[in-house]
Amino acid sequence: MDELENDGTAITAKSGRKLDESRDAVILDAALDVLAETGYAGMTMTLVAAKAKAGKGAMYRRWASKEELVIDAVAHMGRRDVDVDALPDTGTLRGDILAMFRPESIEMADRRLRILAGLVSMAAVHEGVGEAVTDANVGEWITANRFLIQRAIDRGEGRPSANADALARVIPAICAARSGLERKPITAEFITALLDDVLLPAVLARP
Amino acid sequence: MDELENDGTAITAKSGRKLDESRDAVILDAALDVLAETGYAGMTMTLVAAKAKAGKGAMYRRWASKEELVIDAVAHMGRRDVDVDALPDTGTLRGDILAMFRPESIEMADRRLRILAGLVSMAAVHEGVGEAVTDANVGEWITANRFLIQRAIDRGEGRPSANADALARVIPAICAARSGLERKPITAEFITALLDDVLLPAVLARP
Amino acid sequence: MDELENDGTAITAKSGRKLDESRDAVILDAALDVLAETGYAGMTMTLVAAKAKAGKGAMYRRWASKEELVIDAVAHMGRRDVDVDALPDTGTLRGDILAMFRPESIEMADRRLRILAGLVSMAAVHEGVGEAVTDANVGEWITANRFLIQRAIDRGEGRPSANADALARVIPAICAARSGLERKPITAEFITALLDDVLLPAVLARP
Amino acid sequence: MDELENDGTAITAKSGRKLDESRDAVILDAALDVLAETGYAGMTMTLVAAKAKAGKGAMYRRWASKEELVIDAVAHMGRRDVDVDALPDTGTLRGDILAMFRPESIEMADRRLRILAGLVSMAAVHEGVGEAVTDANVGEWITANRFLIQRAIDRGEGRPSANADALARVIPAICAARSGLERKPITAEFITALLDDVLLPAVLARP
DNA sequence: CGATAAACGAGACGGTACGTCGCGTCTTCTG
DNA sequence: CAGAAGACGCGACGTACCGTCTCGTTTATCG
DSSP states (O other), rough: TTTOOOOOOSSSSSOOOOOOOOOHHHHHHHHHHHHHHHHHHOOHHHHHHEEETHHHHHHHOSSSHHHHHHHHHHHTTTOOTGGGGGGGOSSSHHHHHHHHTTTTTHHHHHHHHHHHHHHHHHHHHHHTHHHHHHHHIIIHHHHHHHHHHHHHHTTTTSTTOOHHHHHEEEEHHHHHHHHHHHHHHHHHHHHHHHIIIIIHHHHHHOO | OOOOOOSSSSSSSOSSOOHHHHHHHHHHHHHHHHHHHHHHHHOOOOHHHHTOOOOOOHHHHOSSSSHHHHHHHHHOOOOTTTTGOOOOOOHHHHHHHHBBBOOOOOOOHHHHHHHHHHHHHHHTTTTTTHHHHIIIIIIHHHHHHHHHHHHHHHHHSTTTOHHHHHTTTHHHHHHHHHHHOOOOOHHHHHHHHIIIIIIHHHOOOOO | OOOTTOOOSSSOOOOOOOOOOOHHHHHHHHHHHHHHHHHHHHHHHHHHHHTTTOOOOHHHHHHHSEEEEEEEETTOOOOTBBGGGGOOSSHHHHHHHHHHHHHHHHHHHHHHHHHHTTTTHHHHHHHHHHHHHHHHIIIIHHHHHHHHOOOOHTTTOOOOOOOOOHHHHHHHHHHHHHHHHHHOOOOOHHHHHIIIIIHHHHHHHHO | OOOOOOSSSSSSOOOOOOHHHHHHHHHHHHHHHHHHHHOOOOOOHHHHHTTTTTTTHHHHOOSSHHHHHHHHHHHSOTTTTTGGGGGOOOOHHHHHHHHOOOTHHHHHHHHHHHHTTTTTHHHHTTTTHHHHHHHIIIIEEEEEEHHHHHHHHHHHHSTTTTHHHHHHHHHHHHHHHHHHHHHOOOOOHHHHHIIIIIHOOOOOOOO
16 A cells, blocks of 8 residues: 555655564564454454554554555565466466466465455455455466467467457456355366366367 | 255244244345445444334344345345346357347346455355355356357357356356456446457367 | 223223233232342343243233333232231330231341332332332331321320321331342341330430 | 452553543543433433543443443532531530531432432342442431431430430431432421431430 | 134334444553 | 554444234133
8 A cells, every 4th residue: 555655765854763664564464364364354453463462553553444454465465376577488378377386376376365355345445455456466467377378379379369368367367256256265176177178268269 | 044954844833923024125125225325334234224114133033143134135136137047049159148138137247246246255254155145146147158158069069078167157257356356347348358259269169 | 000990890891802810910920020030120021921921912911011010010019017907006115016027027028128129210210100119018017107106105105296107107218228228138136126226215205 | 339459559560541530520420410311211321422422432441331330420429418527516416417418418418319219229139239329328428427426425415325326327218218219309397307206306315 | 602802922023222342543651 | 752552432233122013822702
């Protein structure tokens, strides 16, 4: 959220003690812990404060509300389930996408999607929340998919008329639905099946 | 909800005044009204009771909590956005799926998915809730899709190896993700694009 | 309560089943039981109904409210702690008053006063309730005292100027205060002390 | 209430914000206001909170229930109907007791006893409540009476065998019974009559 | 005697107060 | 002055009770 757009060299030279920035991460971690354990409704600010050995004042000095704290916490989750900076190049779209996940990546995506599910109802009320949370969590995944699919099209593996943008969302969206609505886990088998049954046919189709 | 697993031949022959079943629908309707107006967080039991001219006692006699009431309310929403009993048969899968929606159906699906989004976080806490809500809301849609896709496969329009079950979930899942996560509306154009860019290629693909 | 002032030859000749008068006593007894166990606030109509194996309908057909039921219950308590019809005549006021109590009478008066205490707050709200309840419970006691004191005056034992009416209330009032306010039990010793320290001096005083 | 038996040297050195003791009196005053206006049954915690501009949390942090709040409120009523610190010395017991009341004192005692009556039923359920409330309300009155009576005995005005302790309770107890049970007001005439008909004869009696 | 009106036990109904708990703010004390 | 602790105002939750109404059954009275 960074609601203050605080750029290091703040113009208003505040006097007095500065916010202890090391507390931020502690509080955010505590919030994620509680969120994962009890869900959004069960997460209370007092409980997070206790787990972080912090006071509620320190929390509200940083985030204006429970919702902003949660959003920030989710947005700052480690994003290492997909290594966007070093996408694989195996020669086939199937190989690329399967190689994109490191061994523990799928488990990570599963946990991430579970937390995400707990926040959807919040998005219904707060403008822009859904976008921020989605971007932080599945945005990179979609971007990576789009890159791999477009490359497959470009090298002639996929049909020329394929819409890389639409197709890039297929797997994340279906995973999100499975996790959030059906409450079933995301596994390597599930993703492989999606790939073979839905994505690859749609990309490679020759009408 | 049927929280009691009532097996037809009820053992406990209750005496005294019976639950007035006509109150159920009145309360559920009032809950849906308030839910649509104010969202989940803004919906108070007292307000629903007032709108339904009911007492809180009558509500808690039927549903153990606000959450169960909401789930039941959503589960019993009118399900007429897809007419499952009279599926079209236009000769092509594309025609079938487009014909499946009556003029107002897409708008209905959009509203339904918006409400659904507000409940996903509850599913994170309550076992089995996600399934119930999903079944009630997108279950028939998926079933209809599966039927149409399987028929297309059977008549040789789709590739024989196509997995009708997995493919049937594609459009609902992507619509749910768009509505719940991206907070963008579901339109006829969006569905048509999904159909042409994703579903049809995947079903018809000749590798 | 007899809220209908029903004079035998009712004008509206009701057809159908009559009220089962035997239920009255059962319900009143149950009410007294619960009243003694849990106090006025803890006495619920549902609990009384359960204890009397009655329905709430049968209760509200007889008494318009919980308060009227309680008043009637208290008014119909057995009044045999003081035998008003056969007052003793021992020759002295002291002997008369001590003889007025049968062995178990003091314990009875104690229980009666405890219940009475639970109703005083009700009297604060309902006009005339205090009078009815008091009459039913200490009225006879005062009447008996007044008779004995007046007789003592008349035979020259008490001073001629003594006010029998005021003096008759002394012991009941102090007992009520001890029971209701101090929550201490009424015992034979306490009454004897009251008699010797307060009442007899006041009656017999020769200024 | 001091429900914690707090021994001066508190062990638990609490950190954090302290209870704002100034809120106690505000809430108690509001409770007395509502109590006087609507009676015990009509007094709601929400109404008291609103009148005190307080939250229910602040109230329940101090008193465990409505009843304890009411008891404390009554116990802390201004006690200036009898000026215990400057008891009169007119030379006769009659003069002393009549002088003990300032002009408005009797009206005050009357109001106090009316509120007290509303709480007696609570005393029936809550251990020790009756004592606390009684002490706070009639305790000083009794103490003053005892002092005046004992002084009259000591100077030879009263009979040497008079029991000052028992006699000191006579007038307060009879006033409480008149107010609580008979629902009649306490007036100067009534107290004077009591004094002349009961107390003085009992104290001065020469058998 | 058979019909019927009403009382019966049981308990659901609308309404309302209670006591709990969470949010976001404010206050106290310590470092 | 930031930070921990926690009290503050506010208001929703879920429970319990009152007095009424409805259910299906039983029983007294009348035609």
